[in-house]
Amino acid sequence: MLDIRWKRVSLRMSNVSSKHLVDDKIVPMQKHDNITLIGMPGAGKSTLGVVLAKKLGYRFVDTDLLIQEGEGMLLSEILEARGIEGFIACENELLANLSCARHVIATGGSAVYGTDAVANLKSLGTVVFLDLSLDEISRRLSPDLLDRGVVIHQGNTLADLYAERHPLYVQAADLTVKLDGLSTLESVEKLTAELASYLQA
Numbered sequence: 788m789l790d791i792r793w794k795r796v797s798l799r800m801s802n803v804s805s806k807h808l809v810d811d812k813i814v815p816m817q818k819h820d821n822i823t824l825i826g827m828p829g830a831g832k833s834t835l836g837v838v839l840a841k842k843l844g845y846r847f848v849d850t851d852l853l854i855q856e857g858e859g860m861l862l863s864e865i866l867e868a869r870g871i872e873g874f875i876a877c878e879n880e881l882l883a884n885l886s887c888a889r890h891v892i893a894t895g896g897s898a899v900y901g902t903d904a905v906a907n908l909k910s911l912g913t914v915v916f917l918d919l920s921l922d923e924i925s926r927r928l929s930p931d932l933l934d935r936g937v938v939i940h941q942g943n944t945l946a947d948l949y950a951e952r953h954p955l956y957v958q959a960a961d962l963t964v965k966l967d968g969l970s971t972l973e974s975v976e977k978l979t980a981e982l983a984s985y986l987q988a
Contacts, residue, residue, distance in 0.1 A: 821845075821912035822982065823892040825899060825956055827949060828937050829927035830917040831966070831974060836893035838975045849893045851936070854881055862895075862936025871938055879904045887911065897938035899955040909961070913985065915978070916960035921949045923967050961985070 822839065824832040833849050840847035851862060854877060858865050866874050879901025882894065885908070892911075898904055908914055925945060939948050957963060962985045966974045 820986075821887060821890045821892055823894060823908045823912060823914045824917055825894050825908075825914060825959060826896065826917035827919065827924050827952060827956075828896040829924050830896075830919050831971070832893040832917060834971060835917065835974055835978060836891045838971070839978060840891040842975065842979055843891070844889075846887075846890045847893070848887065848890050850878070850882060850885070850898065851893075851895045854878060854895070857881070866936060866938065871940065874938060875900050883907045885911070895938075896952065899952065899959050900938075905959045909959070913982070914959055914961045915982070916956045916963040917974075917978075918956070918963050918965045920967050921946060924949065 822843070822845070824836050824839075826832055833851075836849070837847050839845075854865070855861060858877065860868065862874075865877065869877070875897060878895060878897060880903075882898055882901060882904030883906070885892070888911075892908070894908070898908070905914075928945065937948075939945075962981060964978050964981050966977065969977060
């Protein structure tokens, strides 16, 4: 089994054109122009990431699944076994060594705690913050965040977590897309339109 804590993670590049059609506009893509999605748990990073990858002709990767595969445990089990700091260290090392091209990368909500992780993700392409209000996130998430594998200190609420992370997402992002009140289809359309504008600027 691949130990993602110690080996460089390299995802094979798909054989696609260096230009992509986004909302009827041709958007030039550089060799390592991945799209990384960051945001709170429940923001839709994995759901929107799969649809966006299909739209761009990219491959899709969920880094939470890479962590689970490498560790042989669910996220909640890793948190229980290693604690929050151990989990963050594992996630940071994985993302700091991630190497891929033409992928949509859906990260875990705690990815922004890792300085090395954020630096590498930004070097790989465009980092997009899927920005939703606390009320919207609260509607989407079940009350028991620990069962979902959410990195949250005991005694903290979702509001505490939101207040802690939101400025980190803003700081890490190249592009922030507000998605409150939108369906999955509407969210993807807005995301692709704003990506097209950003990449053509």
